[in-house]
Amino acid sequence: MELGYGPEFHLQDVNGMARWVCSVCDYEYNEEAGDPAAGIPPGTRFEDLPADWRCPECMVGKDAFVRVDEEVEKNGENDL
């Protein structure tokens, strides 16, 4: 019996979803949500986007996108 494909695997996949933000216009690409307007189904990883995919807001290429960490950001603490 082979393991490796099942509900758990799928769950793990969803948990690994990340967000990417455009460094030009701050548009956010959410892997979980995809980009339905551009025909990108929900759950599409950024690296799986077509090479010619562009920011829907400012049309820059994938190179201009930066990954956003879901974890606490390390930009320093805000003591305010």
Ligand SMILES: [Zn+2]
């Ligand atoms: Zn943009």
